[in-house]
Amino acid sequence: GQNIDQPTEMTATEGAIVQINCTYQTSGFNGLFWYQQHAGEAPTFLSYNVLDGLEEKGRFSSFLSRSKGYSYLLLKELQMKDSASYLCAVRPTGGGNKLTFGTGTQLKVEL
Amino acid sequence: DGGITQSPKYLFRKEGQNVTLSCEQNLNHDAMYWYRQDPGQGLRLIYYSQIVNDFQKGDIAEGYSVSREKKESFPLTVTSAQKNPTAFYLCASSEVGMASEGYTFGSGTRLTVV
Numbered sequence: 001g002q003n004i005d006q007p008t009e010m011t012a013t014e015g016a017i018v019q020i021n022c023t024y025q026t027s028g029f030n031g032l033f034w035y036q037q038h039a040g041e042a043p044t045f046l047s048y049n050v051l052d053g054l055e056e057k058g059r060f061s062s063f064l065s066r067s068k069g070y071s072y073l074l075l076k077e078l079q080m081k082d083s084a085s086y087l088c089a090v091r092p093t094g095g096g097n098k099l100t101f102g103t104g105t106q107l108k109v110e111l
Numbered sequence: 112d113g114g115i116t117q118s119p120k121y122l123f124r125k126e127g128q129n130v131t132l133s134c135e136q137n138l139n140h141d142a143m144y145w146y147r148q149d150p151g152q153g154l155r156l157i158y159y160s161q162i163v164n165d166f167q168k169g170d171i172a173e174g175y176s177v178s179r180e181k182k183e184s185f186p187l188t189v190t191s192a193q194k195n196p197t198a199f200y201l202c203a204s205s206e207v208g209m210a211s212e213g214y215t216f217g218s219g220t221r222l223t224v225v
Binding site: 004008031033035040041042043044045048050087089096097098099100101102103104 | 142144146151152153154155156159161169199201205206207211212213214215216217218219221
């Protein structure tokens with residue numbers, strides 16, 4: 001079976017750094033994705049990790065440890081527009097591109 | 112511009128009615144997916160298709176049906192057998208076999224039973 005855990009809510013201050021954690025237990029592993037979703041809108045792709053380590057893309061970075069079943073999304077220089085839900089998704093082996101999603105972390109950025 | 116289009120954006124259904132949600136893509140993607148999203152829950156997979164004329168059940172297929180007669184189109188029918196259909200429905204597409212390819216999502220259809 002598949003199990004993906006993320007914190008339900010987080011609050012951070014504009015200009016600060018926030019780390020959103022994701023732990024997973026899946027039947028095989030073939031990559032982990034992070035998506036951003038604003039209320040009532042479609043998710044948009046942020047990052048992809050398949051090997052251990054840190055992937056950096058502008059203000060956003062994502063880290064993966066396959067041995068620990070753990071990933072985090074790091075957001076730097078937070079802006080008000082970063083207030084959104086952040087979804088962690090895992091692609092198990094043998095399922096093509098089928099993804100299993102966590103429940104999402106609702107991030108609120110305050111002044 | 113290439114993209115994926117869902118329609119309608121809002122849909123109201125009476126008890127006992129079947130309704131069909133449209134999903135069309137012009138990205139030339141082979142794979143298409145339907146997910147359901149409920150408040151406080153993640154996306155749950157209903158059906159997916161990796162090639163024309165073939166599709167597989169996801170985790171919550173009961174009460175739903177799909178077809179894949181054309182590469183561009185993957186409509187979802189919510190039947191009267193679906194006991195709790197009120198939700199936000201998301202269609203997505205992707206390449207098959209490209210490891211780092213994420214999904215491209217449509218803008219979603221919000222279905223409400225009245």
